[in-house]
Amino acid sequence: MKIIHAPSEMQQTALEERRQGRRIALVPTMGALHEGHLSLIRLARREADVVVVSLFVNPTQFGPGEDFSRYPRDPEQDRAASEQAGADILFCPPVEAIYPAGFSAVVDEESLTHRLEGEQRPGHFRGVATVVVKLFHLVQPDVAVFGQKDAQQLSLVRRLIRDLNFPIRLVAGPTIREPDGLARSSRNAYLRPEHRYQAPVLYQALKAAEALYQRGERNAQAIRQAVRQALTAAPDGVPDYVDVVDPDTFEPVERAAAGTLVVLAVRFGETRLLDNIVFDPAGAVSRPAGTDADPASGGPSRPVSRG
Ligand code: PAF
Numbered sequence: 001m002k003i004i005h006a007p008s009e010m011q012q013t014a015l016e017e018r019r020q021g022r023r024i025a026l027v028p029t030m031g032a033l034h035e036g037h038l039s040l041i042r043l044a045r046r047e048a049d050v051v052v053v054s055l056f057v058n059p060t061q062f063g064p065g066e067d068f069s070r071y072p073r074d075p076e077q078d079r080a081a082s083e084q085a086g087a088d089i090l091f092c093p094p095v096e097a098i099y100p101a102g103f104s105a106v107v108d109e110e111s112l113t114h115r116l117e118g119e120q121r122p123g124h125f126r127g128v129a130t131v132v133v134k135l136f137h138l139v140q141p142d143v144a145v146f147g148q149k150d151a152q153q154l155s156l157v158r159r160l161i162r163d164l165n166f167p168i169r170l171v172a173g174p175t176i177r178e179p180d181g182l183a184r185s186s187r188n189a190y191l192r193p194e195h196r197y198q199a200p201v202l203y204q205a206l207k208a209a210e211a212l213y214q215r216g217e218r219n220a221q222a223i224r225q226a227v228r229q230a231l232t233a234a235p236d237g238v239p240d241y242v243d244v245v246d247p248d249t250f251e252p253v254e255r256a257a258a259g260t261l262v263v264l265a266v267r268f269g270e271t272r273l274l275d276n277i278v279f280d281p282a283g284a285v286s287r288p289a290g291t292d293a294d295p296a297s298g299g300p301s302r303p304v305s306r307g
Contacts, residue, residue, distance in 0.1 A: 001083040003090045007098065007138050010091050014052070014140040022049040025171075026141035027087075028132060031055045032072035032186035036176040038085040040145045043173050045086035047143045053082045054135055055092040060099070060106075061127030072186055091139065098134060106130045109156055109163075112250040116241055116263060117152045117274070125156055132157055136166055144168050149175040149183050151261055151276040155250055175275070177203065183275045195268035198234035202266055205230035205242075206277040209262045213279045218255045220244035227262060240265040240272065247278065259284025 004010045017024055025048035027040045044051045055078055062068035075092065082090055106126055112118075113125035136144070144161075146154050154172055161168050176184045181203030182196075191199060208230045209223050217223060227242045242264045246253050253260055258280040265274050278284070 001079075001087055001090055003079070003092065005091075005093055005097070007093055007134075010052075010089075010093070010138045011140070013089065014138065017050050018140055023142045024048055024050045024052060024140060025143040025145060026135060026139045027051065027053045027145045028135050029053060029055055029078075030057045030071065030186070031078045031092075032074060032189075033078045033081045034176075034184045034186060036147055036149060036173075036184040038081060039176050040147060040173040041082055041085035041087055043171060044143065044145045047145070047171060048141075050089065051087050052089045052091055052139050052141065053087040054139065055082075055090060056095075056098065056131065056135075058098075058127055058131045059095060060130060061124050063121055063123055066121070067187075067190075072189055098131065107133045107160070107164075109159055112152070112155055112159060112248075115250055116243060116245075117265070120240055120265065120272075125153075128153055129156060129160060133160060133164065136160075136168060141168055143171055145171045145173055147175065148172045148276070148278075149185065150274065151247070151263055152250055155247060158248070181207075183273075185273065187271055187273070190271040191268060195236055195271065198236055199268060199273060201231055201234035201237060202264060202273055202275040204233070205264065206262055206275060209244075210277055210279065213256055218257070220253050220256055220260075223256060223262065227264060231264070231266060234266070234268075236268055238267045240267060247284075258282075 004013065014024055025044035027044050029037050041051060041053055057071050059068055079090060107129040108126050109129055118125050146157055148154060158170055161170055180200040182199045205227045209227050212223055212226055223244050224242050231237055231239055243252055244256055245251060245261050245263060247259055247261045256279055260279045261276050263276040265272055
């Protein structure tokens with residue numbers, strides 16, 4: 001596996017790979033790789049000739065007082081794990097190479113990022129959009145692989161690809177869970193033992209919503225209430241939001257349907273956990289920008305070719 005630090009070298013390498021007719025898949029990460037990331041790398045391996053994993057803890061997506069400085073970092077372990085999962089190139093640029101002095105151009109999405117995570121974390125999605133667009137230019141991927149776990153981020157990337165005309169196919173990887181249902185996340189490492197014990201309540205609440213939907217409940221308000229009720233089983237969990245939303249717009253829906261997302265964020269002490277579930281993903285209507293994932297995983301439905 002090749003390790004590249006300089007953005008210019010990354011871009012030259014990518015352009016050369018494309019000239020040679022090789023297809024590139026990008027898996028963007030902030031490191032601290034866990035099974036969720038590794039599953040995305042394996043997915044990328046099946047999609048392209050060259051798999052690039054980017055490893056960059058992006059300062060612009062952290063707000064003041066958030067965990068940028070203490071975000072878990074383990075570059076050696078990340079290097080070994082990404083190589084083992086099938087990466088060909090590890091792109092790990094220094095912060096000053098991505099944001100050199102005088103950097104002032106940013107990417108803003110003006111609709112779906114205003115709610116939920118966007119409201120809780122002002123500026124977060126601007127930072128994500130900016131770095132993702134930069135990575136797209138530097139890595140020139142044919143395919144980009146993102147996790148379903150960060151559902152609003154996934155919708156943002158789908159929107160960037162569509163609205164900014166990137167010739168990229170977006171692939172959504174299913175959420176990988178611990179045996180007790182907790183979604184894998186680098187931030188799980190922050191949980192105190194008593195909070196870790198209670199944290200599976202997020203998935204239990206989502207499964208309760210899914211069971212309601214499967215029994216025929218379509219009223220989003222009733223579903224929201226059932227989720228909030230299920231979350232009360234965790235005495236230390238403080239919900240930031242629970243919502244039932246359209247996966248493309250992230251606007252709340254009144255009636256749930258195939259493809260509708262239930263999203264939630266819950267705080268345990270200083271740690272915020274996110275999770276989501278998609279109702280009947282196999283029945284969802286294909287989206288124009290194209291995503292795919294394993295329907296059994298709660299991810300969006302089948303592969304859709306570039307729109
Ligand atoms: O999901 C993440 O790890 C980050 O938000 C991403 C997409 C790598 C951008 O920094």
